Amino acid sequence: MAKILFIEDEAALQKTLGGRLKEKGFEVTAALDGETALNIIKSTKIDLILLDLILPRKSGFEILRELKENAETKDIPVIILTNLENMKDIEQAMEMGATTYLVKTNYSLDEVVEKIKATLEK
């Protein structure tokens, strides 16, 4: 069973997407901010990270950079899940090593689940 770390400060999204992922058989760990997320990664083996970009204290970009700079976490696929849709943000995230970039409002729950499955199968 794949372990997913869902870094998202909106509790409602943790409930809807997190809930759907659990229904589909994934093990989901929620982190409401970057520090918590990085601590979880240190102690738990994670297969995939869902990362929001606008987060309290530490932004998604900073978290992504730290993940990719650390030899132990740099190979974990990161799916960006955000409401930002600027070409600049997309390019920056992809250059920094994100696997996929999804704009939340453009995808249904099941479409996000499919993207996650596809990423894990790669």
Next chain:
Amino acid sequence: MKSKGFLKELNIFYQCKQYDVPLFECPQFLFMAMGAVIILTTVASYLIGARYIVDLELVVLIVVVVTSILLVLAFIIMKSFERLAEANRMKTEFVSIVSHQLRAPLSNLRWGLDALITGKEGVTDTQADYLEILKENTARMTKMISDLLTVSRIDQNSLNLAEEEVSVEDLVNQVLNENKFYAEATNIKIELNIEKNIPPVSADPIQLRLAIENLFNNSIKYIKEKGVISISLLKKGNNVLFEIKDSGVGIPEIDQKHIFKKFFRSKNALRQETQGTGLGLFICKSIIEKTNGKIGFTSQENEGSVFWFTLPLKTGQK
């Protein structure tokens, strides 16, 4: 009609009222004032110069004074332009911030509804109907915000388009497949005429698709009851020509020159279809032109419209 428009241009009070700024901050008014100062002082300098030709210092002094007045006026005009530009920038930024902020609750709504509709909890048929209505409206709001964001990017000159090899035929088919049920539901017949083996174009597939979708949806929207939409895709020289003809309400001649303008909606369009932001065609035009293409239309009120665009084929590029 034309002379009336010209007179309107000359009426600075009307122009300044549109900007919603005081007269002394309005560029048009200040330009007029500057013109008046130039004419008056030139005449005055001539008269004074002619009378006191012996007194050269006086003439020089007059020229210096006039030049300083003109400089001050030019400075004020520049400032007022700055203020207008700033107001415009703030408006665009405002749209961008608001749209981004609105997206957060919308994604909550969308996924919350998704969880209910496709979840395990199960809902009654009536509840499912209502949930579908909520879902459709959430989608509509999402589309509107996405349009507003695209427009603010166009205004900020930051709409960056990807450059990929794209088959226009594929995009047309995708759009048709996903939207034709609207047409079928409203008794509209679709005729297709797609030439085989048209080479690809270099474009942003998502944005180009959006442009085609906007044109297609407009055709459906503005057909009263039943009608016909003919879509053709042809190779024309080094270009691909997309054409969509509908038997809809058409665009009155008086509105035709404004049809690609932001937020513009034709009067008869408003009668036919109250929903719409007037952004679709503005976005279409920006996307097509940024892809090095051309867009245009012909239309006859009550008979229908033909919208077309051309894009350079990849093989046609050197």
